[in-house]
Amino acid sequence: MTSEAVPAGGDPRRLLADARDLARRVRLAQRVTWLPLLMLALVTFGAIPVYRFGHEVLSDCQAASDGQVCRVWLRDAQFYWWTALMLAYVVIAAGYLRVARARGLGTRVLPYVLTGVAFVVLSAGVTAALLILGDPYYPNVPPASVQFLLRLLDPAGAIGLALLGSAGFALAQRLRRPR
């Protein structure tokens, strides 16, 4: 037997369990998992004709042993990804707000939108810097580490980074919740 006082509000374990259960139900009601997946599919399929019919900018062509080496900038594809990503983020955020509101809830979308916009801006900044300053390794292939970094900031890589950022935000939110 213990001398602990029993609080008037009820068993603390029960109160905490109830709070956790209510928080879980809110998260389930806020969830619209199909919407980001649908947007990702639409954006990816939309890229197919852009790559097929889009314009490539060739410059600085130099003769090589087996032909020519040129700088290639997939201009249309690059602009497509930046625009499509921004639009996708806005549509996903608006969709989440709309669905949550219809269910009688609010939801936090601003950090997700800011994460996406930040990665698009970063990706555009790196591309602009490479265009203005030029590729210091050209006409040779950059080292693997540099290639990895450039791939990471490619639009497709930026999607992955944005997803990781969103997952990090979701984890931080989860840690703030009653447990």
Added chain:
Amino acid sequence: MTDPVDTPAPDETAPAHPVTGLDDVVHQRVRLGILTIAHEARRVEFVYLRTQLELTGGNLSQHLGVLEAAGLVQVEKGYAGRRGRTWITLTAAGDAALAAEIARLKQLIARVETANGQ
């Protein structure tokens, strides 16, 4: 007359029992539920709260009145089309009160578990 030395003086250095810090406004099943939902959702509609907490409208209004009077929630009335809607938002004080209540509940559980283990 008893010797004052025989009466054990309260130990002022010992940590206070978690129960002493419980806030009666928050330490109540329904009101804790309202704060938890509002914290999780940022903003919640009256009807959602009524359904999830299985309360009548009048009962929920009373609890919301207590929380609003304590400055823990903000109640806004508006319209969605022709339907009237009431939205409840957690204030900064409400957020702090919820965090404090959760911390005290955890302390209480830890204390009871420690006492049971001895």
